Amino acid sequence: MPDRIKKWVQGSLCAVRNGMRKFAFRLKAVWERLTGSVKRSRRKPEEETDHYPSDIEDNNEPELPADTARVHRVAPEKAGSSDHTKLFNSDEIKKADTKSGLKLNLEDEDEPFVPEPLFVERVALRPFPLAVLFTSVKFLIIIILLIGCAGLGAGLGIARAYVETTPSLDTAKLTKSDRTSFIYDKNGDLITSFANLEYRDWADIEDIPDMLKNAVIAVEDVRFYKHEGLDYKRLFSAVINTLRNSYAHGGSTITQQLIKNKILTSEQTYKRKIQEAYLALELERMTDKDIILEAYLNDVYLGESNYGVKTASQDYFGKALDELTVRECAMLAGLINKPYTYNPRTNMYKRKDMTSTDERTDKVLRDMYEAGFITKEQLNAALAEEVKILEVSAQKQMYDMPYFVEYAIRDVIDHLLLQRGMLDTIANRAQLENELSTGGYRIYTTVDPKIQHIVQETLSAWEQYPALADPAFSLKITTNADGSVQEIVQPQASAVVFDYHTGELRAVVGGRDTPTRKKELNRAYQSDMPIGSSIKPLAVYGPALDLGVSPATIIHNMEGEIEGYGGKGYPSIGSERWIGPVTVRRGVVSSLNVVAARTLFEYVTPEVSKEYLVNLGVDPSRINMDGPGLALGTSGFTPIEAAAAYGAIASGGEYKEPFSFTKVLDAEGNVILDSAKIRKNRQVFKKSTAYLLVDMLMDAVKSGTGTEARIDGMTVAGKTGTNSDYSSVYFAGMTPYYTAALWIGHDDYTPKLKRESTGGRYAAPLWKAFMEKIHEGLANAPIIDESPGNIGLVKRRVCSVSGLLATDACELDSSGHTPVTDWFVEEYAPTASCDMHVVVSVCGESGQQASTNCPEFKIEQKSVVLISSDSPYIEFERSVLKDAISNAVFTDIPIEQYRGGNYDPSGFCTLHGFNWSYASDLFGTAVGLISEAEELIRIVKAYMNSTPGLTWSETSSLNAAINNLEYEIIVGNASSISSAASQLTSAYNAVVAAHQDPYPTETPDVSPLPSPGPTDGFSFG
Incomplete structure (x- = not known):
C-alpha cells in the first residue's frame, strides 16, 4: 500500500480516537450531574481550610496556618499568565458577604475589588415523571451516539483491513485481455476461430470508432473523463435510486467495472466494493484514461460467450467495428448492463419480442444525445433505424474440417509439452488448451481443404461398407456429457492422407460422418485398432531386407513348427494352401502368413522388429512382442501412424514425423513453434530396401x-x-504424391464383420475411391525415382527351391518351382549354383526312374529335387514335402552321381521290372500275354505279403485288380488281358508310391493367389 494512503488512514483513525476520548469525558460529567453522583455539602471553614488535595502537597508548597484561606484573583488582561494568590485569615473570611458569594479579585490594587458570587441559588427540580422521561431520552441519545461512534471506529478498522488485503494492482494484467486464437489451412486461409468458452478478439483503442466509445461512456460512466476513479455524484444517485426501489444505473465507474472483471470477483460484498474503490483510485493515478477504456471495451461481456466489442460486432451483426451504425453502437453498449435480457438474437428469433432490446437501445441513444455525443438529427435517424441481426451465432456453428482442426490443436499441445518440459497429464493439457484458446494465437495447419473434403465426403457417401456378422450391433448408442443420446452407425471408418515429401498431413478424417458437436471420437488418432497384414512390410519384410534378405529369398510356406512363434508353432493359413517353398515377393503379394512368421523368426527377431516400428513412429506401448503381434498385425496402429510409416517407405526409407501444423504464432506475432525446426526425421530403412518394398x-x-x-x-x-x-x-498404400491409410471396423472391436470381409474386398475399393479423386489431373511418376544400379541393386536368376543361381536342371522343373529373376543387393547376391535340382531319365508311364526294361519311347528327361539328410527341408515330414515338392527324391547319393546316371537301384521303375520287351514281341497272342500277366500277379502278391502298413483300401484295390486280370486270363482275350494288366499295374504303382521313396508323378501348379480365410484369431491379407 502506498505511504500516502497509509498516513491518511492512520491520521483519520487517530483523530477519531481523540474525539471519542473527549466525548467520553464530557459524557461522564453529564452523567454524574444527571445522576447526582457529585455531592454538595455545606461549607465548614474549619474543615475546608484544614484539607488540601494531595496534588498540592505533591507540589511541596509551604503549610498555611489553620485560620488561613487561599483566594485566587485573576486579572482579565493577564489571564493564563502567572498565578496571583492572596491569603486571608478566618476573620477576614467571616466578614465576607456570604450571600453574594463573590470571589475577591485582587489582581490590581489600584482597581476596586469586585467579588464573584461563591454560591448559586438552587433551581426547583422537575416533577419526577418528567425528569425520568427526559433522563431516559438523554440516555437513549447517548447510547445511540456511543453505538454510532463504536460502529464508525469498527468500520474504519475493517476498511483499513480490507484495504491492506487488497490484491496488488498489475496494470499489465488489466490491459491484457484474453484473446481468441485463429486456425488457418495450408494456403493461409482462415478455417475457424478457436476459443474455449469465451470468444475474444482484441481491438486497439484507435480501431474502435468514437461513436461506440461514446455510446458506452454515455450509458455506463458519463463523467469518465472527469472523475479520478470514483464518481461520487453517480454513486449518491445510485443509492437514492436504490432507496426509492428504482434502478436507473449502477454506481460503479468504468474503472471500477474493469477492476472487478480483471482483478476482483463479482461477489456482492462490502469488502469487494471497498477494495474496488481503492484500486480504482490507484489505477486512475497510474494509468491513462484511454488505456483503461481500451481494456474495458475488449473485456466487457456482451452475451453468448462474446467478450469485447470486436467479437460481439462480428457475432451479432457480421460487421467489422468501423462498419457499425449509430444504433448498432448503442445496441452493443446497451448489452453491458444485462446481456441476457437485451440479447438481440435471442429476442428476435427465440422470444420473438425485441421490445426490451429496442427500449434499452433507445435509452442509450438519448443518453448520448443528452451528453452531447450525437445531434438531434442523428438521434432521430438512429431511433428509426432497423438493425439486421444474424440468426445463427458464428460461435455456436460447427467449424469446418473438425477432425483435422481438433487433431491439430492436440498436435500443438503435444509439442508445447515437450518444449516446456511439462508432464503429459490431463491438468497440463487442459492448461495449455486454455492458453491456446485465450492467448490470441495463430495456428497455421497443413490441411488441404480440397483433399480433406474429398476424403470426408467419400467416406460419408460410401454405400459398400461390409455388413456386421450380427446386425444387432449396427448402431452404437452413446450418451453425451450434456445428457443427449447419440446413435453412431457401425461399422465406422477412418482415413488419413500424408504428404511424405514434406512430412505434412493433408487430411485427417476420424469417422464416416462429419461431426455435429465438438470433440467427437477421432478414430484417426484416438483409435488404435490392429492393423492386420498391413504391418508385414513395416515389421517383417523391411527389416529383413535391411539384413540381407532379397525378394527372391526362399521361405518355406509349409506346415511345420516355427521356433519361437508359440502356440501350435505356426499361424493358421485359413483358406490358403501349403504351397511349398516361395519367394519373399510371393509372400508379400499373396499375403502369406507363414512366410511372414518364418521371415520374422528366422531372419529378423521380435526385438529388432519392435525397434524398427518404434523408429517408424509407432507407440511402443501398443506393440505386441510376439509372432501374431509383429508378423500378423495384432499390434495396434492409428491411421496417422500407419500413413506416416508407409511414408517412410515411399520417401526412400526416411521417416518424417507427421505434422499437422507448420507454425504457431503468439498474439504479438512471435513464432512459438516451427515444424521445420522441431521435426524429427530419421533414416529407418536403407534406400535399397525402400526401393524393393x-x-x-x-x-x-x-x-x-x-x-x-x-x-x-x-x-x-x-x-x-x-x-x-x-x-x-485395413489398407495402406502410396502413390507418387501421397500415402494414405484406411481402417474399417466396429468401434467396440468385439462385434465382427461378416465372413469373407477382407482388406482387399472392402478397404481397398474405398481407398481407391477417394485417392482417385485426389489424383485427378496429376501426372504419373515413379514413387521412388531412382535407378536400381545407383543404389547397389543387381538382378539374378535363382532357383525357387534352393535360392541359388539357377541351372538347366532348375529350368526343367515342371512341378511349379521354376526359377525366378529378381533384385538383390549386390553384396548379398548368390554366387553358387543350385545343388538340389538334377535331370534324370524317367519312365513316362510309371513316373519312376527308368530301368533297362522300360520301352525307349516311354523314357523322358525330368528334373527332380534331391532331398538329402542335411537339406534345410529335412525338418519337415515326408508327407508334407511330397505335397510341397512333387518331384522330391529322398537320398544321400551325391548329386554328381545322379548326374552321372548312377541312380538308386531301389528307385527303378516297378512297372517294367519284368521282361516287357519280350512280352511285347508276343503282344497280340493270348499265350504270350498270359505268361507275363501271371508274372505280374505274382509280383504284386509278393509285394502285398512283404509290405506292412497297407491300408484296407489299398489292399482292396489291388485284390480287385488281381481278380479282374485272373478273370481275363481265363477268358483268353488278348486285348482284355492287356487292359486288365494295365489297371493292375496302375493300382500297384499307386500303392508303391505311397509306401516307398519313388519319383512322384508331376502335379499341376498351385494357385498363385490364394484367397485369405480365417486364421485362428490372427490376421491375413
Whole structure:
C-alpha cells in the first residue's frame, strides 16, 4: 500500500480516537450531574481550610496556618499568565458577604475589588415523571451516539483491513485481455476461430470508432473523463435510486467495472466494493484514461460467450467495428448492463419480442444525445433505424474440417509439452488448451481443404461398407456429457492422407460422418485398432531386407513348427494352401502368413522388429512382442501412424514425423513453434530396401490382394490387412504424391464383420475411391525415382527351391518351382549354383526312374529335387514335402552321381521290372500275354505279403485288380488281358508310391493367389 494512503488512514483513525476520548469525558460529567453522583455539602471553614488535595502537597508548597484561606484573583488582561494568590485569615473570611458569594479579585490594587458570587441559588427540580422521561431520552441519545461512534471506529478498522488485503494492482494484467486464437489451412486461409468458452478478439483503442466509445461512456460512466476513479455524484444517485426501489444505473465507474472483471470477483460484498474503490483510485493515478477504456471495451461481456466489442460486432451483426451504425453502437453498449435480457438474437428469433432490446437501445441513444455525443438529427435517424441481426451465432456453428482442426490443436499441445518440459497429464493439457484458446494465437495447419473434403465426403457417401456378422450391433448408442443420446452407425471408418515429401498431413478424417458437436471420437488418432497384414512390410519384410534378405529369398510356406512363434508353432493359413517353398515377393503379394512368421523368426527377431516400428513412429506401448503381434498385425496402429510409416517407405526409407501444423504464432506475432525446426526425421530403412518394398507392394496391387486399389494411369503400391476374426479391415498404400491409410471396423472391436470381409474386398475399393479423386489431373511418376544400379541393386536368376543361381536342371522343373529373376543387393547376391535340382531319365508311364526294361519311347528327361539328410527341408515330414515338392527324391547319393546316371537301384521303375520287351514281341497272342500277366500277379502278391502298413483300401484295390486280370486270363482275350494288366499295374504303382521313396508323378501348379480365410484369431491379407 502506498505511504500516502497509509498516513491518511492512520491520521483519520487517530483523530477519531481523540474525539471519542473527549466525548467520553464530557459524557461522564453529564452523567454524574444527571445522576447526582457529585455531592454538595455545606461549607465548614474549619474543615475546608484544614484539607488540601494531595496534588498540592505533591507540589511541596509551604503549610498555611489553620485560620488561613487561599483566594485566587485573576486579572482579565493577564489571564493564563502567572498565578496571583492572596491569603486571608478566618476573620477576614467571616466578614465576607456570604450571600453574594463573590470571589475577591485582587489582581490590581489600584482597581476596586469586585467579588464573584461563591454560591448559586438552587433551581426547583422537575416533577419526577418528567425528569425520568427526559433522563431516559438523554440516555437513549447517548447510547445511540456511543453505538454510532463504536460502529464508525469498527468500520474504519475493517476498511483499513480490507484495504491492506487488497490484491496488488498489475496494470499489465488489466490491459491484457484474453484473446481468441485463429486456425488457418495450408494456403493461409482462415478455417475457424478457436476459443474455449469465451470468444475474444482484441481491438486497439484507435480501431474502435468514437461513436461506440461514446455510446458506452454515455450509458455506463458519463463523467469518465472527469472523475479520478470514483464518481461520487453517480454513486449518491445510485443509492437514492436504490432507496426509492428504482434502478436507473449502477454506481460503479468504468474503472471500477474493469477492476472487478480483471482483478476482483463479482461477489456482492462490502469488502469487494471497498477494495474496488481503492484500486480504482490507484489505477486512475497510474494509468491513462484511454488505456483503461481500451481494456474495458475488449473485456466487457456482451452475451453468448462474446467478450469485447470486436467479437460481439462480428457475432451479432457480421460487421467489422468501423462498419457499425449509430444504433448498432448503442445496441452493443446497451448489452453491458444485462446481456441476457437485451440479447438481440435471442429476442428476435427465440422470444420473438425485441421490445426490451429496442427500449434499452433507445435509452442509450438519448443518453448520448443528452451528453452531447450525437445531434438531434442523428438521434432521430438512429431511433428509426432497423438493425439486421444474424440468426445463427458464428460461435455456436460447427467449424469446418473438425477432425483435422481438433487433431491439430492436440498436435500443438503435444509439442508445447515437450518444449516446456511439462508432464503429459490431463491438468497440463487442459492448461495449455486454455492458453491456446485465450492467448490470441495463430495456428497455421497443413490441411488441404480440397483433399480433406474429398476424403470426408467419400467416406460419408460410401454405400459398400461390409455388413456386421450380427446386425444387432449396427448402431452404437452413446450418451453425451450434456445428457443427449447419440446413435453412431457401425461399422465406422477412418482415413488419413500424408504428404511424405514434406512430412505434412493433408487430411485427417476420424469417422464416416462429419461431426455435429465438438470433440467427437477421432478414430484417426484416438483409435488404435490392429492393423492386420498391413504391418508385414513395416515389421517383417523391411527389416529383413535391411539384413540381407532379397525378394527372391526362399521361405518355406509349409506346415511345420516355427521356433519361437508359440502356440501350435505356426499361424493358421485359413483358406490358403501349403504351397511349398516361395519367394519373399510371393509372400508379400499373396499375403502369406507363414512366410511372414518364418521371415520374422528366422531372419529378423521380435526385438529388432519392435525397434524398427518404434523408429517408424509407432507407440511402443501398443506393440505386441510376439509372432501374431509383429508378423500378423495384432499390434495396434492409428491411421496417422500407419500413413506416416508407409511414408517412410515411399520417401526412400526416411521417416518424417507427421505434422499437422507448420507454425504457431503468439498474439504479438512471435513464432512459438516451427515444424521445420522441431521435426524429427530419421533414416529407418536403407534406400535399397525402400526401393524393393515399393517394387513388391506395386506387385501386390497389380496382381495380389490389393488389386481393387489400382488407379488407372497412376502408380500405386500398397498392402491389405484383415484383422483377427474379421473384426476390421485395413489398407495402406502410396502413390507418387501421397500415402494414405484406411481402417474399417466396429468401434467396440468385439462385434465382427461378416465372413469373407477382407482388406482387399472392402478397404481397398474405398481407398481407391477417394485417392482417385485426389489424383485427378496429376501426372504419373515413379514413387521412388531412382535407378536400381545407383543404389547397389543387381538382378539374378535363382532357383525357387534352393535360392541359388539357377541351372538347366532348375529350368526343367515342371512341378511349379521354376526359377525366378529378381533384385538383390549386390553384396548379398548368390554366387553358387543350385545343388538340389538334377535331370534324370524317367519312365513316362510309371513316373519312376527308368530301368533297362522300360520301352525307349516311354523314357523322358525330368528334373527332380534331391532331398538329402542335411537339406534345410529335412525338418519337415515326408508327407508334407511330397505335397510341397512333387518331384522330391529322398537320398544321400551325391548329386554328381545322379548326374552321372548312377541312380538308386531301389528307385527303378516297378512297372517294367519284368521282361516287357519280350512280352511285347508276343503282344497280340493270348499265350504270350498270359505268361507275363501271371508274372505280374505274382509280383504284386509278393509285394502285398512283404509290405506292412497297407491300408484296407489299398489292399482292396489291388485284390480287385488281381481278380479282374485272373478273370481275363481265363477268358483268353488278348486285348482284355492287356487292359486288365494295365489297371493292375496302375493300382500297384499307386500303392508303391505311397509306401516307398519313388519319383512322384508331376502335379499341376498351385494357385498363385490364394484367397485369405480365417486364421485362428490372427490376421491375413
